Amino acid sequence: MPSPSFAHLTDRALIRLSGPDTHHFLQNLVTADLKTIDRTGAGSAALLTPQGKILFDFLIYKAGDAYLLDAPATAAQDLIKRLALYRLRAKVDLEPLAGETGVFAIWDGTAETPGAMLTVADPRLPALGLRSVGPVSMSTELAARQADIAAYDAHRISLGVPEGLKDYDYSDIFPHDADLDQLNGVSFSKGCFVGQEVVSRVQHRSTARKRFIPVESSSALAEKGTSVTAAGKSVGTLGSSAPVDGGTIGLALLRLDKVAQAKENGSPLQCGDAELQARLPDWAEFNWPEPTTAD
Secondary structure, eight states, rough: OOOOEEOOOEEEEEEEEETHHHHHHHTTTTTSHHHHHHHEEEEEEEOOOOOEEEEEEEEEEETEEEEEEEEGGHHHHHHHHHHHHTTTOOOOOOEEETOOOEEEEEEEEOOOTTTTTTEEEEOOOOOOEEEEEEEEEGGGTTTSEEEEEEHHHHHHTTTTTBBTTTTTTTTTTTTTTTTTTTTTTOOOOSOOOTTTTHHHHHHHOOOOEEEEEEEEESSSOOOOEEEEEEEEEEEEEEEEEEEEETTEEEEEEEEEHHHHHHHTTTEEETTTTOOOOEEETTOOOOOOOOOOOOO
């Protein structure tokens, strides 16, 4: 049996939050329930705009008396600034972790993580594997096959799990669009958080019409943001993609009702010159809606 794979996710950064008010501070801000994270050790979350759109997405780890946010490296400083704006008089310290501490993904099996600060199951989806935080020197000590970020992204895309900035821009879409409600990224029982009213309304009225779902093509796919069409009309946009087995897999934010209508009409999905096949991910609790021509 082949050994598991791991990748040092150098495109991720860690932010440490500590202090006596940290739990309460995060509980009132982010979409995840900190009580669950305290119990399980990890969670998926987002910080939303007051209008309910995703401003930042990240993973949260419980690390002793502190919490670590695992966020896109290019957004980390902006996230710290935003959290500082909300902090006011709360006794919370915010600091980026030094560059010698890294984030590692381990998939297709488990591996020993010598010297790790923490190792947890990815809270979004068990099939994603493990997430580990530790010294960058772990790269030479892990009993697993070293891979690169592109290999990990291909694994993530194949499972249908979108990520901020790789698949969508911040402040553009709602948590249901990014499947956060399906991937343990939103608590609907913990009470208020920024943007909670909008997200709860979508949940209780079952009005989520767009979703990121996996797509496949025998051709190379265009860049993120390219329109996906059916019968010449837009039905969504492409997110990230990766080559695999002579073809390409990707994620696309699609109007499910319009895709269902295209399927019924026999109209193929197009993205540039490539024809796409769309499917629902295995973990989805949503189904194809009844076909409709409504906008």
